[in-house]
Amino acid sequence: MRQLAPKGIIFDLDGVLCSTDRFHYEAWLSCAREVDAPFDWQINDRLRGVSRMASLEIILEGSPHSYTQEQKERLASEKNERYRALLSQMTPDDMDPAVRRTLHELRDSGVLLAVGSSSKNAPYILERLEATDLFDVVVDGSMIERSKPDPEVFLLAAELLGLAPEECLVVEDAEAGVAAALAAGMACVGVGRGAWPADCAPHARVESVSELPALLERVPREPVEVPGGRTWWKEAVVYQVYPRSFYDANGDGVGDLRGIIERLDYLSALGVDVVWLNPIYRSPGVDNGYDISDYRAILDDFGTMADFDELLAALHGRGMRLVMDLVVNHTSNQHPWFVESERDAQGPYGDFYIWREPAADGGAPNNWGGCFGGSAWTYSQERGQYYLHLFTPEQPDLNWENPRVRDEVFDMMEFWFQRGIDGFRMDVISLISKAGYEDGPVREDGLWGDYMPQCANGPRVHEYLREMNERVLSRHDDMTVGENAGVTPELACLYAGFDRDELDMVFQFELMDVDGGESRKWTADWGWSLADMKRVMTAWQETLEGRAWNALFWGNHDQPRVVSRFGDDSTPERRVRSAKMLATCLYLMQGTPYVYQGDELGMTNACFSSIDEVDDVQTRNAYVEQVGQLGVDPDEMMRIVNHRSREHARTPMPWNAEKDGGFTTGTPWRALNPNYAEINVEAELADQDSPLHYYRRLMAVRRAHDVLVYGRYALTEGTDERVWAYERELGGVRALVACNFSGDDVPFSPGEDWGRARRLISNYGDNAPTGALRGYEALVLLLEDDC
Numbered sequence: 001m002r003q004l005a006p007k008g009i010i011f012d013l014d015g016v017l018c019s020t021d022r023f024h025y026e027a028w029l030s031c032a033r034e035v036d037a038p039f040d041w042q043i044n045d046r047l048r049g050v051s052r053m054a055s056l057e058i059i060l061e062g063s064p065h066s067y068t069q070e071q072k073e074r075l076a077s078e079k080n081e082r083y084r085a086l087l088s089q090m091t092p093d094d095m096d097p098a099v100r101r102t103l104h105e106l107r108d109s110g111v112l113l114a115v116g117s118s119s120k121n122a123p124y125i126l127e128r129l130e131a132t133d134l135f136d137v138v139v140d141g142s143m144i145e146r147s148k149p150d151p152e153v154f155l156l157a158a159e160l161l162g163l164a165p166e167e168c169l170v171v172e173d174a175e176a177g178v179a180a181a182l183a184a185g186m187a188c189v190g191v192g193r194g195a196w197p198a199d200c201a202p203h204a205r206v207e208s209v210s211e212l213p214a215l216l217e218r219v220p221r222e223p224v225e226v227p228g229g230r231t232w233w234k235e236a237v238v239y240q241v242y243p244r245s246f247y248d249a250n251g252d253g254v255g256d257l258r259g260i261i262e263r264l265d266y267l268s269a270l271g272v273d274v275v276w277l278n279p280i281y282r283s284p285g286v287d288n289g290y291d292i293s294d295y296r297a298i299l300d301d302f303g304t305m306a307d308f309d310e311l312l313a314a315l316h317g318r319g320m321r322l323v324m325d326l327v328v329n330h331t332s333n334q335h336p337w338f339v340e341s342e343r344d345a346q347g348p349y350g351d352f353y354i355w356r357e358p359a360a361d362g363g364a365p366n367n368w369g370g371c372f373g374g375s376a377w378t379y380s381q382e383r384g385q386y387y388l389h390l391f392t393p394e395q396p397d398l399n400w401e402n403p404r405v406r407d408e409v410f411d412m413m414e415f416w417f418q419r420g421i422d423g424f425r426m427d428v429i430s431l432i433s434k435a436g437y438e439d440g441p442v443r444e445d446g447l448w449g450d451y452m453p454q455c456a457n458g459p460r461v462h463e464y465l466r467e468m469n470e471r472v473l474s475r476h477d478d479m480t481v482g483e484n485a486g487v488t489p490e491l492a493c494l495y496a497g498f499d500r501d502e503l504d505m506v507f508q509f510e511l512m513d514v515d516g517g518e519s520r521k522w523t524a525d526w527g528w529s530l531a532d533m534k535r536v537m538t539a540w541q542e543t544l545e546g547r548a549w550n551a552l553f554w555g556n557h558d559q560p561r562v563v564s565r566f567g568d569d570s571t572p573e574r575r576v577r578s579a580k581m582l583a584t585c586l587y588l589m590q591g592t593p594y595v596y597q598g599d600e601l602g603m604t605n606a607c608f609s610s611i612d613e614v615d616d617v618q619t620r621n622a623y624v625e626q627v628g629q630l631g632v633d634p635d636e637m638m639r640i641v642n643h644r645s646r647e648h649a650r651t652p653m654p655w656n657a658e659k660d661g662g663f664t665t666g667t668p669w670r671a672l673n674p675n676y677a678e679i680n681v682e683a684e685l686a687d688q689d690s691p692l693h694y695y696r697r698l699m700a701v702r703r704a705h706d707v708l709v710y711g712r713y714a715l716t717e718g719t720d721e722r723v724w725a726y727e728r729e730l731g732g733v734r735a736l737v738a739c740n741f742s743g744d745d746v747p748f749s750p751g752e753d754w755g756r757a758r759r760l761i762s763n764y765g766d767n768a769p770t771g772a773l774r775g776y777e778a779l780v781l782l783l784e785d786d787c
Contacts, residue, residue: 005216006169006187008112008161010154013122015173016191016209018095018129020087022686027083028059031075037062040656041685045265052076084121090128098210103134105213112136116157137161151184171209178202189215192700205704207697207761214758224731226710227546228498233479234549235709236273237699238594242557243280243302244288245652246597248664255652257303257311266681268318270600271699274479275315276323276425278557284334286394287617290427291332295412312420321422323479328409329428330395338396342383352405353396354388356437367439369448373621376451390431390451392617400432400464413472423479430484433458445630456486462494465502481505481551489543496548505551505592510536512559517644522622524640530721530741541590541713550591554582555599560648564605568743568776575602577776579691580763583698584778585724585739588708598653601684602691605648606673608641615670619645654680694763701761705782707733722746723773736781740773748773750781757781
């Protein structure tokens with residue numbers, strides 16, 4: 001980090017010292033209604049850093065009418081008049097007291113202060129805030145030729161302060177403002193925003209202006225060496241997009257690639273570095289894309305290869321990366337490889353899959369049950385043999401022992417790397433090597449044998465992954481994460497050890513099984529204890545320390561919503577508070593955070609009244625087995641479904657409170673969660689206390705402090721069933737993360753040495769009361785003894 005010791009500090013006004021977003025929104029909304037154009041918070045975000053006339057042109061893109069230049073100027077003028085009138089509602093309370101105290105502290109230290117704003121309303125806003133006297137100089141839009149962030153704003157402010165550009169520091173929240181400051185030759189601190197393009201990044205970042213004094217006092221440290229080295233994917237935040245449910249741009253009811261393109265600014269503002277896409281390849285859709293019939297083509301529902309290339313370019317243009325889903329344990333039974341394998345046992349694809357002769361009684365070769373119900377074997381009349389499918393019959397398992405299968409897979413991976421992708425998430429990759437095909441131990445339900453002992457972590461899996469790394473992965477600056485069923489911390493060090501040349505990370509499911517979500521999924525036994533949760537994650541943190549890297553996730557497309565599962569969705573307040581707490585607790589551990597779409601909103605489980613409302617093949621098949629074969633009461637099974645099903649994660653993303661949450665203008669492929677009117681992006685953008693804004697701040701805090709990325713984890717509160725507290729330490733810097741998993745106040749004291757610490761973030765937004773954590777409170781403290 002560049003050392004910052006300015007003689008003068010130039011602040012942007014809006015978004016840094018205060019927020020006038022709601023006034024801009026109301027003024028532009030009125031304008032949009034006048035021209036019959038749509039307007040929402042997403043469009044409003046596009047206007048940030050854009051001139052008034054350019055903003056009007058963006059709005060008019062959605063208008064069915066045409067306007068002359070004179071009419072446009074009138075509309076823009078009327079908007080400004082409305083905005084000015086709305087500003088009269090501002091009071092001194094619109095400036096955070098902590099920011100006001102910080103400005104006084106900076107003035108008292110002898111630093112000169114200025115406001116450099118393109119807005120001609122800046123003096124009036126400062127007057128309403130009763131903050132004019134805090135600044136030595138105010139430069140507003142009336143004093144420069146161009147009205148939007150331009151080096152001239154900051155250069156003029158420096159001149160009026162009597163300082164050279166290199167003696168000044170600019171504090172900005174917008175990309176255009178940062179670019180202007182850099183062009184003026186000034187140091188720059190970014191406020192609040194989580195992600196910045198590589199060619200337009202501030203020299204330092206803070207969550208709030210109130211953090212500036214500590215930043216300026218800090219002596220830049222030499223980077224501490226860390227095992228395995230510093231890499232972009234360790235520091236990144238990954239956001240998982242389930243394309244079918246993210247955003248529908250063409251109105252056919254199905255999310256698509258163009259929908260993702262249109263919402264990239266939302267992801268950038270959230271602080272996302274990497275987007276992981278669930279499968280977008282051509283597929284019959286039996287398992288929503290995990291049954292692939294063509295690895296080199298885009299599913300028509302999602303768009304075209306040209307759309308994909310545009311998405312990739314748009315991501316890279318924003319400084320973000322793209323990770324694809326690699327599904328190579330199995331294909332679709334409509335893949336040409338399987339069609340040929342079934343047709344001709346002696347042909348070139350005859351042994352691309354796992355075929356076996358019938359048992360002596362003509363039945364399946366063994367007693368294995370499939371992951372989604374039924375036998376794991378299906379008989380082919382055409383070939384006269386059974387083929388293995390650990391999932392649905394439409395998903396036959398590939399035979400990785402055949403080197404030609406590996407050749408085809410590695411060639412396909414290289415195809416996508418050549419298109420420019422940045423890595424792969426590897427579906428059930430720990431199942432690609434089978435140890436044998438004997439009967440498995442009968443599962444607790446008594447229906448089938450368990451294939452896991454012979455299919456998970458098989459004898460050649462590491463050989464295959466090292467070959468993959470040597471032939472493909474090692475040639476690219478990529479990121480890989482494996483979905484590893486049955487993996488332990490020690491096994492993870494084999495799959496993803498820093499010296500193993502296999503994968504970068506693995507997804508483990510021990511955390512997802514503390515409530516039986518993996519081992520007893522379709523039962524009503526979903527109790528869990530915080531002690532188990534701490535035991536599991538502490539083992540993973542301690543075992544992988546210095547040897548491998550963790551992947552941190554609460555949710556994905558295969559899990560119910562985390563706030564309903566491990567938080568508290570009984571009231572709006574508890575939902576919001578516990579959603580923030582859960583994110584704080586997990587994502588500040590050592591590892592790369594993976595955020596599943598909608599979790600940043602605190603989305604909840606839905607409530608299905610009938611299995612007919614469920615699309616997911618796993619849930620539907622489980623219902624048939626449990627009700628039809630095991631005699632479970634249908635109402636009881638629906639209760640289980642409403643707690644356990646992965647269908648909850650697949651309801652479409654709610655963007656606003658309008659019909660179908662603004663997800664589509666057509667009929668959505670499946671119904672939204674009915675609470676979308678209250679839980680949606682637009683509502684949370686408008687609420688500074690929402691989970692969405694908290695996620696933004698949390699990811700920015702993690703990014704700003706090396707100790708929260710690379711620091712060693714140490715559990716400090718291991719026995720209390722309500723509190724999870726741990727420390728992170730790196731090079732003498734310590735952080736304390738304390739989380740209350742209950743809705744009640746809990747006695748908690750971090751210790752005397754933390755009395756000198758500063759608070760980085762809290763989901764209560766104030767200083768915690770001495771000696772207690774409030775209901776679902778999360779608190780993060782930082783202690784830098786030698787700074």
